[in-house]
Amino acid sequence: MEPAAQRAALEALMAEQGASFAELSRVIGRNPAYLQQYVRRGSPRELAERDRALLARFFGVPEARLGGREAEGVVEIARLNIGASAGPGRIAEDEARRRPGALSQALLRELGVRPAAASMIRVDGESMEPTLSDGDEILVDRDRREVRGKGGIFVIRLDGVLMVKRLRTAVGGLELVSDNPAWPVQLARADEVEVIGRVAWLGRALR
Numbered sequence: 001m002e003p004a005a006q007r008a009a010l011e012a013l014m015a016e017q018g019a020s021f022a023e024l025s026r027v028i029g030r031n032p033a034y035l036q037q038y039v040r041r042g043s044p045r046e047l048a049e050r051d052r053a054l055l056a057r058f059f060g061v062p063e064a065r066l067g068g069r070e071a072e073g074v075v076e077i078a079r080l081n082i083g084a085s086a087g088p089g090r091i092a093e094d095e096a097r098r099r100p101g102a103l104s105q106a107l108l109r110e111l112g113v114r115p116a117a118a119s120m121i122r123v124d125g126e127s128m129e130p131t132l133s134d135g136d137e138i139l140v141d142r143d144r145r146e147v148r149g150k151g152g153i154f155v156i157r158l159d160g161v162l163m164v165k166r167l168r169t170a171v172g173g174l175e176l177v178s179d180n181p182a183w184p185v186q187l188a189r190a191d192e193v194e195v196i197g198r199v200a201w202l203g204r205a206l207r
Helices: 003-017 021-027 034-041 050-061 104-110
Strands: 074-085 095-102 118-124 137-141 152-158 161-170 173-177 186-188 193-204
Touching: 003 034, 021 034, 021 050, 074 104, 095 104, 104 161, 104 193, 118 193, 161 193, 173 193
Parallel strands: 074 118
Antiparallel strands: 074 095, 118 137, 137 193, 152 161, 152 193, 161 173, 173 186
16 A cells, blocks of 8 residues: 555544544554644655554554555454344444454455455344354445345444344335344334444354
């Protein structure tokens, strides 16, 4: 990635997450104006590897997003430190980032998921049993947000609550279906549901 593109990538992440130059400069142990000079004046020309690694960890994104090299054979995937509810639901007020996960490039190609559009998130609750279990970690493809045909499993936000549900189109909106038959089907208007992305893969520890 060219130096100008690296600076633009940092600015884009700052805009996405509402971080300031001074705050980020403190994260990497520099004076408050350090990153503003880097972005605005191109000084230094490139970030030190240590600084880039600290910023990537702060934002919860792969280092490659800031100009670092991808690990050979694997791709780092951003993780959200919050569960997508498959139960009563939780308000997503603290979608903090945590250390990125890693998946093989071959798997992502097979799934048709771009690394930049991928996020990993934990499942909370039992409403999607037996398909998804409490504690499963799922891969969300943010490029795929349109509900078509028979639908699929999506991470959504409804009334401030982050949840994972099977979505189907319905007259007047969307059906929010829980695979666990003990949970009733919900109907919501399409404009009430923010679709974050489609679930493309899940990881599960054997019990």
